[in-house]
Amino acid sequence: MGKTLAEKIFDAHRVDMPFPDTHVLKLDRVFCHEITTPIAITDLMARGMDRVFDPTKIKAVIDHVTPAKDSKTAEQGKIIRDWAKRNEIKDFFDVGRNGVCHAIFPEKGFVRPGFTIIMGDSHTCTHGAFGAFAAGVGTTDLEVGILKGVCAFHFPKTLKIVLEGALQAGVYAKDVILFIIKELTVNGATNMVIEFTGPVVDAMSMESRMTLCNMAVEAGGTSGICYPDMTTVDYLWPTINEEYASKEAALAEFSQWISDDDADYEEVRTYNISDLEPMVTFGYKPDQVKSVSDMTGTEVNQIYIGSCTNGRIEDLRVAAQVLKGHKISDDVRAIVSPATPGIYSKALKEGIIEIFQEAGFCVTNPTCGACLGMSNGVLAEGEACASTTNRNFNGRMGKGGTVHLMSPASAAATAITGKITNSPLFKG
Amino acid sequence: MKKFSGKVLFLDRNDINTDEIIPARYLTEITKEALKPFLLEDLSLDGFDVTRDIEEKAAVITRENFGCGSSREHAPWALEVNGIHVVLAESFARIFRQNMYNCGMFAIELSKGQIDYLFETYSRKETSLEVDVEASHLIIETEDKKDIIEFKVGGFDMTLVREGGWVGYADKHY
Numbered sequence: 001m002g003k004t005l006a007e008k009i010f011d012a013h014r015v016d017m018p019f020p021d022t023h024v025l026k027l028d029r030v031f032c033h034e035i036t037t038p039i040a041i042t043d044l045m046a047r048g049m050d051r052v053f054d055p056t057k058i059k060a061v062i063d064h065v066t067p068a069k070d071s072k073t074a075e076q077g078k079i080i081r082d083w084a085k086r087n088e089i090k091d092f093f094d095v096g097r098n099g100v101c102h103a104i105f106p107e108k109g110f111v112r113p114g115f116t117i118i119m120g121d122s123h124t125c126t127h128g129a130f131g132a133f134a135a136g137v138g139t140t141d142l143e144v145g146i147l148k149g150v151c152a153f154h155f156p157k158t159l160k161i162v163l164e165g166a167l168q169a170g171v172y173a174k175d176v177i178l179f180i181i182k183e184l185t186v187n188g189a190t191n192m193v194i195e196f197t198g199p200v201v202d203a204m205s206m207e208s209r210m211t212l213c214n215m216a217v218e219a220g221g222t223s224g225i226c227y228p229d230m231t232t233v234d235y236l237w238p239t240i241n242e243e244y245a246s247k248e249a250a251l252a253e254f255s256q257w258i259s260d261d262d263a264d265y266e267e268v269r270t271y272n273i274s275d276l277e278p279m280v281t282f283g284y285k286p287d288q289v290k291s292v293s294d295m296t297g298t299e300v301n302q303i304y305i306g307s308c309t310n311g312r313i314e315d316l317r318v319a320a321q322v323l324k325g326h327k328i329s330d331d332v333r334a335i336v337s338p339a340t341p342g343i344y345s346k347a348l349k350e351g352i353i354e355i356f357q358e359a360g361f362c363v364t365n366p367t368c369g370a371c372l373g374m375s376n377g378v379l380a381e382g383e384a385c386a387s388t389t390n391r392n393f394n395g396r397m398g399k400g401g402t403v404h405l406m407s408p409a410s411a412a413a414t415a416i417t418g419k420i421t422n423s424p425l426f427k428g
Numbered sequence: 429m430k431k432f433s434g435k436v437l438f439l440d441r442n443d444i445n446t447d448e449i450i451p452a453r454y455l456t457e458i459t460k461e462a463l464k465p466f467l468l469e470d471l472s473l474d475g476f477d478v479t480r481d482i483e484e485k486a487a488v489i490t491r492e493n494f495g496c497g498s499s500r501e502h503a504p505w506a507l508e509v510n511g512i513h514v515v516l517a518e519s520f521a522r523i524f525r526q527n528m529y530n531c532g533m534f535a536i537e538l539s540k541g542q543i544d545y546l547f548e549t550y551s552r553k554e555t556s557l558e559v560d561v562e563a564s565h566l567i568i569e570t571e572d573k574k575d576i577i578e579f580k581v582g583g584f585d586m587t588l589v590r591e592g593g594w595v596g597y598a599d600k601h602y
Contacts, residue, residue, distance in 0.1 A: 016601070019583035024602070035455050036500065042458065049599070065456070072456040079458065122499040122523060138501035138527035144598040152584065152594075186443055187493040191522050220496065222522055284472070285443055372452040372498075393447040393497060395470040 002260025005225055006156035006193040009133040009257070013116045015150060024152045025133075028115040030145040032060040033101050036120030038079040040143035052087045053149035059110050060084050061093040061101050064368045065375045073375075099340030099366040102126040102214065102308035106206070107342055109239025113228035113257040118145050123308050123390060124223075125216040129209035130236075131228035131257040133193070136217060156222065157266040158259075159184075159192045163200035165274030170426025172318070173208035174310055174388065174407035176200070177215040178279035182289035183269070190220030192266055195259065200273060201226055206235040207312040214309045215390050218286040228254040278426050280386075281405040284394040292410050295420045301383040303334035303415040304397075305408050306364075307371045310388035311339030313346050315408040320352040322412035322423045328360040329418030335377045337364045359415070373397040386414040429590060430513045430532055432559035434486020436568070437512070438551040441473050444490060445497035446524065448472065450506040452498075460505040467506040487557040488515045489546055495524025495535075504528050514559055516566070518543050529585040530594040534559055536566070536579045549573060561589065 003011070016024040030053075037060070044050050052058055060080055068074035077095075084092035093104060102123055105111060113131035117124060120142040127134035137151060145151050161180060194216045201209065209231075213224025233240075233250045244250040278292040305311070305319050316338060328334045336356050338344040344366060347353050356363055370377030371389040379385055379401030388411050392403040404420060413423035448471045450463055457463055468478055488494075488507070494517040495503055504527045507515070514534040528535035536559075538546075546568065553570040560567060566577045581589075591597050 018601070019587070021582065022584040038458050039460070039501075043595070047595070070456070072458070075458060076456060120499055120501075122497065124499075136499040136523055138499055138504070138523055138530060140501060140527065140530035140594050144594055144602075147595075148598050148602045150598065150602050186496055187519060187521070190493070190519065220493070220521060372447075374452055374455070391447070391497060393445050394472045395451060396447055399451070399453075399470065 001264050002262040004156070004158040004259045004263040004265065005131060005195065005227065005257055006133055006158050006223070009114055009116060010156055012114065021154050022152050023155065024150050025116050027118060027145055027149050027151055028057060029110060029117040030058045030142065031101055031105055031117065031119035031124065032058060032080065032142070033064060033121060034062045034076045034080045035064045036139050036142060038076050040139045040146060041079055041083045043143055044147060049147055050086070052089065052146050055088045055090065057149065058089050058146060059091040059105055060089055061098050061104060062095060063098055063101050066098055066365070066367050067095050069375045097341060100308045100311060100368055102210070103312055103339035103343065106130065106210065107340055109236055112236070113232065113254040118142065118151050122217045123214050125221060126210050126214040126308055128213040128216070128223040128225035129206060130232055131226060131254065133223050133225070135222050154191060156193045157191060158195050159189050160195045160197060160265045160268045162268065162270040163196065163198040163273055164270060165200065165272040166203070167200060167273065167276065168426065168428055170409060170423055171276055171278055172407045172409060173204060173211035175276060175279045176273060177212050178281065178289045178405065179273070179276055181215060181219045181287050184219040186218065186285050186287045187220040189216065192221055193223045193225055194219065194221040195225050197227065202229065205314060206231060207314045210312070211309055215286070218390060227258040277428055278407060278410050278422055280410060280420060281392045284392055286390070286392055286405065292406065292420060292422045296422065298404070298420040299384065299418065300386045300404065300414060300420065301332060302377065302379060302385040303328070303332055303411050304370050304377055304385055304387040304389065305411050306337030306339060307368065307389040308339065309390040310408050311337055311343070313343045315388065316343065316347050316352050317350070319408040319412040320355040322409055322425060323359040323415070324355050326359055326416045328415040331418040332415060334361045334415045335364060335370060336361045337369065337376065338366055340366050370397060386411050386420060429561065429592060432514050432534060432561070434511065434556060435484055436487045436489055436550065436555045436557050437481060437485040438547060439473060439476070439488055439490040440547060440551065441490070442492040443496055444471065444494050446495055446500050446503040447497055449495065449503040450500065455500060455502055460509050463502055463506040464509045467510050482510055486511050486513065488512055489543070490515065490517045491543060492518045494520050496521040499523045501527045504531050504533060508533060514557070516543070529588045532589050532593040534589060536581065538577070538579065542577060
């Protein structure tokens with residue numbers, strides 16, 4: 001019997017199996033942000049163990065509330081900043097150089113096929129887009145990761161999703177993953193790795209694959225995962241070109257990180273998504289999904305484009321394509337947060353920021369802020385937001401607020417009309 | 429080892445998420461104790477009164493997929509600082525479940541039939557629960573009724589409960 005990609009990564013990283021089905025893996029990366037790391041740091045200090053297993057494998061960023069909005073968030077920033085300095089963590093991204101963790105760490109080339117990665121953030125599953133096993137963990141697992149470079153997991157049962165057909169114009173990775181979560185439900189993949197394969201995934205950019213993997217956790221998944229290919233190599237190339245003689249050499253090495261043909265899957269689901277329409281959530285769970293056509297006309301108060309799900313350059317390009325030459329409705333306000341400084345400058349150079357501004361958007365610095373109602377766009381009681389983020393939980397963007405998750409194209413179209421609307425890019 | 433006995437809070441809903449257990453606006457706190465007043469503040473559940481129902485509780489009994497969503501360990505911490513060290517459910521989200529054991533607390537899965545029975549039999553009365561760690565069973569009782577229910581927890585999770593969490597264990601072994 002062959003092995004899945006996740007099993008291969010486990011086999012290459014297992015350092016102990018102290019109990020049946022307890023796989024202690026060595027970690028290639030421990031990612032840290034200022035919300036879940038400070039309590040790990042203060043606990044390590046209290047235990048007299050203020051050290052790190054390997055400062056080159058730890059990457060840290062301030063991203064959830066930045067610049068600090070009050071004394072408490074300033075203190076969180078200070079704790080992680082001082083800790084990074086004390087422990088000689090060179091890759092620490094402070095105000096001005098910081099971006100949303102799951103956008104900036106791949107952009108910097110910190111994620112590679114075959115890696116094991118943890119972070120105190122549930123959307124760490126995003127990095128599986130590169131053929132890595134990447135799992136969100138709590139602060140205690142993070143603390144042990146920082147100190148010892150290990151983390152314990154159950155066997156990675158894998159749910160394989162084969163996406164056949166081709167996406168219609170105006171339909172994106174976000175629509176695909178919303179459709180999949182609707183099919184799986186919010187706990188349909190609990191304790192499983194979701195492997196995304198098939199011609200639709202093969203044809204996707206890294207940005208789109210990250211959008212797919214990002215929301216694996218919304219179906220309960222431990223990690224999303226895609227097979228590395230030339231698209232992966234092309235994305236990473238600026239950061240790996242000194243390590244490999246050629247792109248082909250990099251691809252040859254990365255190609256060990258795919259599942260065997262006779263791998264043992266927990267379940268295989270095949271969907272032909274050629275007829276898939278743009279999708280949107282209603283209610284308070286990410287599996288409450290309808291087509292945008294069925295929700296057309298639903299009024300919203302705010303539009304938010306950004307986050308680790310959809311704040312990357314291709315997302316901003318699509319939104320700008322819809323917005324160009326239009327103004328947002330007088331009945332709404334709209335916010336865009338490019339996910340990293342790199343994305344922000346690309347968007348500036350391409351004239352995208354100007355399009356957003358002319359349409360009436362507020363352009364913020366890179367931050368997670370509005371997605372979880374921590375800063376930069378909190379909703380008032382009873383308000384609704386058309387959002388490109390990943391969670392529509394009750395009160396997520398502000399107490400008493402509602403969130404409708406959708407693609408950047410749909411969000412931009414909704415900004416223009418003030419009501420949930422299909423983008424003109426979708427001709428279906 | 430922590431204390432695993434006391435009064436039960438019944439939360440009759442599936443998919444109670446970590447934003448409901450502790451909203452993100454409180455994630456700016458840097459001590460666990462500071463989370464105490466905010467437990468379940470955003471829970472949407474008919475009949476639940478956050479100001480009345482949490483006090484003096486030591487256990488939660490709920491339905492499917494408890495703790496879904498964010499990785500925030502603030503959710504188990506908010507339970508912990510309110511004295512709630514054990515949650516019984518049909519199922520848990522992976523990260524929440526592991527966070528509970530990593531803190532030396534119980535997230536125990538029971539069958540749908542068992543959970544249905546507990547809600548039917550006990551949820552309308554003042555009920556207390558005790559986890560007998562040695563015997564791997566739960567004792568649940570109210571004034572006129574008592575049940576003893578066996579449960580299964582893996583070797584790793586039970587070790588974390590006995591040793592008070594993952595940091596001490598990992599420091600000893602790795």
